[in-house]
Amino acid sequence: MSLLAEMNQKALSLGIPISVHLDITYRCNERCVHCYLDHDDHGEMTTAEIEDILNQLSDAGVFFLTLSGGEVLMRRDFFEIVEHARRLLFNVKLKTNGVMIREPEARRIRALGVEQVQISVYSHRQEVHDAITKLPGSLKRTVEAIRFLKSQGLKVVIANVLMASNLFDNVGVMALAKELGVSYTLDPTITPRMDGDTSTLALRIPGAELKQVFRSQELVGTVEEFCAPPPPPGEDIMDGFPCSAGHTACYITPYGDVFPCVQFPLPSGNLRRQKFAEIWRNSPQLKEVRSIRARDLPTCSTCAHVGTCTRCPGLAYMEGNMRGPSTADCEKSFQRTGIPSANMLRGRASSAIPLIQIQAGSFS
Amino acid sequence: MVIAEKYIARSSAIAARLIGGEMMIMSAVDSTFFTLNEVATVIWQSADGRTALSDIVIGKICPQFEVDPDQAGRDAEQFVNDLSQHGILMVSEQPILNSPASPPEAQ
Numbered sequence: 001m002s003l004l005a006e007m008n009q010k011a012l013s014l015g016i017p018i019s020v021h022l023d024i025t026y027r028c029n030e031r032c033v034h035c036y037l038d039h040d041d042h043g044e045m046t047t048a049e050i051e052d053i054l055n056q057l058s059d060a061g062v063f064f065l066t067l068s069g070g071e072v073l074m075r076r077d078f079f080e081i082v083e084h085a086r087r088l089l090f091n092v093k094l095k096t097n098g099v100m101i102r103e104p105e106a107r108r109i110r111a112l113g114v115e116q117v118q119i120s121v122y123s124h125r126q127e128v129h130d131a132i133t134k135l136p137g138s139l140k141r142t143v144e145a146i147r148f149l150k151s152q153g154l155k156v157v158i159a160n161v162l163m164a165s166n167l168f169d170n171v172g173v174m175a176l177a178k179e180l181g182v183s184y185t186l187d188p189t190i191t192p193r194m195d196g197d198t199s200t201l202a203l204r205i206p207g208a209e210l211k212q213v214f215r216s217q218e219l220v221g222t223v224e225e226f227c228a229p230p231p232p233p234g235e236d237i238m239d240g241f242p243c244s245a246g247h248t249a250c251y252i253t254p255y256g257d258v259f260p261c262v263q264f265p266l267p268s269g270n271l272r273r274q275k276f277a278e279i280w281r282n283s284p285q286l287k288e289v290r291s292i293r294a295r296d297l298p299t300c301s302t303c304a305h306v307g308t309c310t311r312c313p314g315l316a317y318m319e320g321n322m323r324g325p326s327t328a329d330c331e332k333s334f335q336r337t338g339i340p341s342a343n344m345l346r347g348r349a350s351s352a353i354p355l356i357q358i359q360a361g362s363f364s
Numbered sequence: 365m366v367i368a369e370k371y372i373a374r375s376s377a378i379a380a381r382l383i384g385g386e387m388m389i390m391s392a393v394d395s396t397f398f399t400l401n402e403v404a405t406v407i408w409q410s411a412d413g414r415t416a417l418s419d420i421v422i423g424k425i426c427p428q429f430e431v432d433p434d435q436a437g438r439d440a441e442q443f444v445n446d447l448s449q450h451g452i453l454m455v456s457e458q459p460i461l462n463s464p465a466s467p468p469e470a471q
Binding site for chain 2: 010086089114
């Protein structure tokens with residue numbers, strides 16, 4: 001077991017939230033077609049509120065801190081926040097579109113000891129990338145930012161969200177990442193908007209094309225292994241839980257709402273009214289999330305894919321039931337292996353289930 | 365007891381947290397990950413740039429863990445050399461002024 005895996009195991013056994021994703025703003029200078037956020041400012045936390053939360057997170061044992069948004073640099077106090085986080089010795093990862101990063105910003109990010117900067121690139125073709133971000137010139141600015149960050153010796157990862165409009169541009173983005181000397185990660189997950197609007201789901205990659213993506217050796221490694229039929233699940237699988245959400249990780253909105261994960265908008269408390277430790281330890285919602293094991297999932301526990309599926313409990317929650325299937329993941333398992341999921345066999349359609357609507361800051 | 369006078373300070377290019385009595389440290393330079401046992405954690409927490417390594421060993425390690433001063437001194441030197449090679453600790457024969465912030469609070 002690696003040291004990192006040991007640390008995660010220890011955090012799990014001690015109930016420590018080792019990773020927190022904090023969105024410091026939902027404001028953004030891009031208007032990406034697939035974005036799930038409302039970019040208006042409904043009363044973001046102040047610098048003092050965020051610094052107080054960072055102090056609480058440090059006390060709670062948080063080690064990995066992801067600062068994201070919105071666009072993090074839209075906040076004028078962005079560097080003040082990062083400086084405070086680094087003073088508390090968090091391992092800080094930033095998610096940004098890079099448009100506002102020039103050489104001075106890159107130098108400052110480096111000087112603050114930020115571990116990694118993840119930047120979204122949708123296509124190597126300007127017309128495709130800029131059409132997705134709806135910001136003319138954004139690909140040029142983003143690539144320049146990556147060069148500035150690299151020149152400072154920072155670790156940069158290109159995150160390539162794949163959807164119907166940039167399908168197969170992953171090859172060009174991978175080549176761009178190689179040319180820039182940075183890492184590459186691909187994500188074909190498109191989620192509903194947090195306000196319940198499901199129109200973004202129409203942007204998802206159609207199933208047949210997804211199958212083609214999963215057979216790209218450059219992306220998945222050994223295709224035969226990646227696409228192999230799932231082995232029968234053992235007891236350990238049935239006693240396991242799906243992911244770290246609510247167990248060793250959680251998400252905090254710019255309004256202080258605490259969710260199990262950025263993709264799992266289950267209101268579990270608000271940091272303007274409660275202390276983080278109180279929410280983390282006592283929230284009935286987080287306790288419920290923690291109680292769920294694979295054997296408790298009515299449909300998925302009977303599914304051949306139960307041990308290998310990437311089932312996201314947050315996406316399942318957004319489909320109406322955190323113990324239910326996440327149809328996007330059913331589709332991925334099917335396209336990967338050719339074996340229909342239990343949910344598919346039951347003929348359930350995701351579009352027939354109303355989505356839960358979340359209002360930011362509405363938790364009480 | 366053979367301990368060359370050394371002063372040690374924590375690098376600012378690290379992330380660290382005390383979890384369940386063990387200090388977790390990650391270098392921001394090369395992402396190398398370390399966990400320190402209780403003795404090493406005491407040395408790490410005492411690395412303020414002003415206290416000599418020998419004083420840390422004699423004043424904190426020996427009384428707290430009831431270990432032989434010579435052995436503790438040798439182990440401490442080895443530990444400090446290892447971490448300094450990864451850029452986790454700064455080592456000097458003179459006190460290190462302007463050393464980074466105080467260590468994270470215990471859990």
